[in-house]
Amino acid sequence: MKAKLILENGQVFEGRAFGHIATCVGEVVFNTGMTGYQEILTDPSYYGQMVTMTYPLIGNYGINLEDNESQTAKVRGFIVRERCDDSSNFRAEIELDKYLKQQNIIGIDGIDTRSLTKILRNSGTMKGIITAEELSAEDIQNYFESFDNTYAVYEVSVKEKEILPPLISDMDPKDIVSISVMDFGVKRNILTNLRKRGCQITLYPADTKAETLLSDNSDLVFLTNGPGDPEDLTEIVNEVKKIIGKKPVAGICLGHQLIALAMGGSTEKLKFGHRGCNHPVKDIRKNKVYITSQNHGYHVSKLPEDFEITHISLNDESVEGMKHKTLPVFSVQFHPEASPGPVESSYLFDEFIELAKIKL
Numbered sequence: 001m002k003a004k005l006i007l008e009n010g011q012v013f014e015g016r017a018f019g020h021i022a023t024c025v026g027e028v029v030f031n032t033g034m035t036g037y038q039e040i041l042t043d044p045s046y047y048g049q050m051v052t053m054t055y056p057l058i059g060n061y062g063i064n065l066e067d068n069e070s071q072t073a074k075v076r077g078f079i080v081r082e083r084c085d086d087s088s089n090f091r092a093e094i095e096l097d098k099y100l101k102q103q104n105i106i107g108i109d110g111i112d113t114r115s116l117t118k119i120l121r122n123s124g125t126m127k128g129i130i131t132a133e134e135l136s137a138e139d140i141q142n143y144f145e146s147f148d149n150t151y152a153v154y155e156v157s158v159k160e161k162e163i164l165p166p167l168i169s170d171m172d173p174k175d176i177v178s179i180s181v182m183d184f185g186v187k188r189n190i191l192t193n194l195r196k197r198g199c200q201i202t203l204y205p206a207d208t209k210a211e212t213l214l215s216d217n218s219d220l221v222f223l224t225n226g227p228g229d230p231e232d233l234t235e236i237v238n239e240v241k242k243i244i245g246k247k248p249v250a251g252i253c254l255g256h257q258l259i260a261l262a263m264g265g266s267t268e269k270l271k272f273g274h275r276g277c278n279h280p281v282k283d284i285r286k287n288k289v290y291i292t293s294q295n296h297g298y299h300v301s302k303l304p305e306d307f308e309i310t311h312i313s314l315n316d317e318s319v320e321g322m323k324h325k326t327l328p329v330f331s332v333q334f335h336p337e338a339s340p341g342p343v344e345s346s347y348l349f350d351e352f353i354e355l356a357k358i359k360l
């Protein structure tokens with residue numbers, strides 16, 4: 001079925017709809033990974049966004065039900081050049097089109113994704129509508145005006161507390177590191193990396209109060225990745241303020257941004273974000289470069305007082321990691337759990353666990 005991608009700047013791309021065909025509005029972003037579409041579709045940080053894959057052939061290894069980063073697809077729409085629904089992989093269980101149908105997500109193929117990406121790089125990310133209908137100018141405007149991602153983290157967070165045991169059998173209970181995780185839409189592999197290292201996780205909903213997190217006797221409070229603009233989350237930032245200095249705190253991506261805001265730093269929207277699995281980051285402490293997986297549209301634009309930069313992006317020199325000079329607080333902007341992407345920065349999970357051993 002013929003469909004259109006209508007951008008906020010008025011440009012229109014024509015293609016074919018697939019997946020669940022229903023008009024949708026979202027923020028159009030691009031991801032430069034050659035593979036990993038399944039992890040991208042299910043990464044809750046993409047909630048509210050329509051993801052364009054810059055790699056031209058998508059779907060050729062199908063979808064399996066083991067590699068998902070959360071239980072359902074979270075993107076608002078999926079934009080590809082050429083879709084393959086005749087996958088060839090021993091792990092494939094379902095084709096891309098069928099999966100998106102099941103998940104109620106619209107896709108569009110036949111799009112000149114190279115030209116779309118150039119528009120987003122030059123003008124910055126913008127809203128878009130994917131539709132198979134003929135929309136009037138007024139409908140289009142109404143769709144754009146209806147888009148609001150302010151409460152996205154509450155949509156993707158767990159609704160009730162959940163306990164996940166370590167993934168090492170027969171652990172001596174005294175060796176178990178217990179971590180309270182504030183869930184803003186965590187990627188499963190962040191938790192798996194911690195559990196494989198002997199951590200017991202207690203997942204808390206995004207609106208949990210600091211008092212609850214401080215009273216549960218855990219060794220570390222961990223702030224997860226998640227969708228949306230960190231500046232919208234003033235209530236959560238207030239709770240984070242109350243925790244820092246009382247317990248070790250670590251964070252990834254949105255979690256890193258929230259720590260910066262809680263400690264008096266600032267965040268800002270990047271023109272077109274960092275999304276892909278080939279982003280070079282330097283660990284300044286080791287003078288070593290790692291190729292990292294990233295998915296963020298905002299960054300820490302002003303470091304809070306008493307923090308030092310631990311990691312920088314070698315593409316645009318933005319802050320990719322920071323540590324408090326005296327308190328046990330450490331966070332990174334990129335994704336050490338990869339999924340998709342290179343796993344070479346997984347040493348950071350060992351650092352988070354070292355942080356958890358500090359008693360305050």
Ligand SMILES: NC(=O)CC[C@H](N)C(=O)O
Nearest residue numbers: 045225226253254297298
């Ligand atoms: N992966 C994330 O946690 C993303 C954080 C934030 N929503 C951003 O886009 O910058």
